[in-house]
Amino acid sequence: xxxxxxxxxxxxxxxxxxxxxxxxxxxxxxRERDRFHFNDTTEHGFWMLxxxxxxxxxxxxxxxxxxxxxxALFPKSGIPLLPQDLNGEEHQKFRKxxxxxxxxxxxxxxxxxxHSRCIELIEEIRDHGHCNFVAEFAIRYPTDLFLALLGLPVxxxxxxxxxxxxxxxxxxxxxxxxxxxxxxxxxxxxxxAVEERRTNPLDPAEDLVTRLLQAEIDGVPLSxxxxxxxxxxxxxxxxxxxxxxxxxxxxxxxxHDEDRQMLIDDPGLTASAVEEFVRLYPLVIQAGxxxxxxxxxxxxxxxxxxxxxxxxxxxxxxxxxxxxxxxFVLGRPxxxxxxxxxxxxxxxxxxxxxxxxxxxxxxxxxxxxPHYRIKSGAPLVxxxxxxxxxxxxxxxxx
Numbered sequence: 001x002x003x004x005x006x007x008x009x010x011x012x013x014x015x016x017x018x019x020x021x022x023x024x025x026x027x028x029x030x031r032e033r034d035r036f037h038f039n040d041t042t043e044h045g046f047w048m049l050x051x052x053x054x055x056x057x058x059x060x061x062x063x064x065x066x067x068x069x070x071x072a073l074f075p076k077s078g079i080p081l082l083p084q085d086l087n088g089e090e091h092q093k094f095r096k097x098x099x100x101x102x103x104x105x106x107x108x109x110x111x112x113x114x115h116s117r118c119i120e121l122i123e124e125i126r127d128h129g130h131c132n133f134v135a136e137f138a139i140r141y142p143t144d145l146f147l148a149l150l151g152l153p154v155x156x157x158x159x160x161x162x163x164x165x166x167x168x169x170x171x172x173x174x175x176x177x178x179x180x181x182x183x184x185x186x187x188x189x190x191x192x193a194v195e196e197r198r199t200n201p202l203d204p205a206e207d208l209v210t211r212l213l214q215a216e217i218d219g220v221p222l223s224x225x226x227x228x229x230x231x232x233x234x235x236x237x238x239x240x241x242x243x244x245x246x247x248x249x250x251x252x253x254x255x256h257d258e259d260r261q262m263l264i265d266d267p268g269l270t271a272s273a274v275e276e277f278v279r280l281y282p283l284v285i286q287a288g289x290x291x292x293x294x295x296x297x298x299x300x301x302x303x304x305x306x307x308x309x310x311x312x313x314x315x316x317x318x319x320x321x322x323x324x325x326x327x328f329v330l331g332r333p334x335x336x337x338x339x340x341x342x343x344x345x346x347x348x349x350x351x352x353x354x355x356x357x358x359x360x361x362x363x364x365x366x367x368x369x370p371h372y373r374i375k376s377g378a379p380l381v382x383x384x385x386x387x388x389x390x391x392x393x394x395x396x397x398x
Contacts, residue, residue: 010037010048015073020380023387027314036300046072046307049297055315057297058308059343064295065308067346072288072309073385074174081233082226091345097215101208107352114356117144118364126368130395134247142242142357146235151207152193168240172385190231238350240386241283242357247389248281254374254394259328264370267363272330274358280328282340285313285387315339372396
């Protein structure tokens with residue numbers, strides 16, 4: 001591994017919890033202090049790319065920087081994911097199998113369910129006058145849509161959600177044994193679902209599990225392990241990230257009445273608001289990469305086996321790209337170039353679904369609960385690694 005002689009050393013541990021926006025404050029300061037950093041808080045250490053130009057170049061250099069490492073904080077998670085773990089032609093072939101289920105047309109077909117389920121969940125809590133938004137809504141909603149996407153009973157979320165939460169928490173703490181325990185439960189659940197589809201297939205153009213069962217790569221059907229891993233991967237990619245985005249969005253709107261009122265008065269601004277929100281509070285703050293062959297990124301020399309942090313959260317707030325980046329600005333120039341969903345061949349497969357989910361919640365929630373606030377004295381703590389608010393206590397008049 002290259003020695004950190006080219007740039008300053010960062011001792012910031014981004015796996016630790018902090019007060020809300022604490023991680024962004026650290027990242028903003030590092031980005032403006034120096035172009036690159038070497039972070040020494042993990043056993044291996046990692047190079048930090050934090051400015052927009054450099055992060056974009058890192059995403060686009062997919063030959064030298066591979067997804068053999070998915071997170072710089074835990075480079076050897078031990079949990080295989082598909083198609084995320086694949087690179088080059090293998091990745092393209094596998095992704096082609098499932099692309100259609102996340103394409104704009106497919107996501108549009110999910111819109112009626114997205115609206116109806118969102119309304120049901122809001123109505124469950126509206127008369128209470130308060131809720132822990134993160135736990136009672138922001139994670140339940142994407143879980144229900146994920147189960148529907150796989151053609152599975154939405155009611156299974158009652159037990160499936162705690163399993164997925166426990167697995168993710170173990171992964172983010174580096175607890176491989178704990179993660180494997182919960183992974184086994186989830187894979188067993190998917191196994192039963194796959195066998196049921198094998199016996200009773202549905203339309204592969206509309207049912208993802210049936211499509212996976214019938215798909216081939218170079219004339220060879222997918223193995224059962226690959227099918228189960230794909231289901232697990234879609235789950236991990238879509239649930240916690242949506243919860244994260246929703247938590248930060250609603251914390252922002254609860255504290256910025258003028259932004260909330262703008263969306264109440266003109267729901268037609270929702271799509272634009274979603275783009276600015278995911279720039280400001282991206283679903284993930286970093287993507288990990290492993291260097292496969294010697295390369296350089298704008299003067300930073302990288303050697304094989306180096307681990308790289310592609311700083312999505314800091315790149316999206318780079319004032320060189322977005323003036324006054326800490327502000328919420330509708331119609332911001334260059335907004336469609338944000339890196340909230342990554343870039344290059346591994347750009348987020350579920351970005352259209354994420355946009356739909358966030359837009360639906362903003363629209364339906366503000367129709368029913370237009371004015372709300374954060375409960376006085378309620379702590380606002382963000383989890384480390386993959387940022388999300390641990391709790392968001394909202395209250396409103398009934």
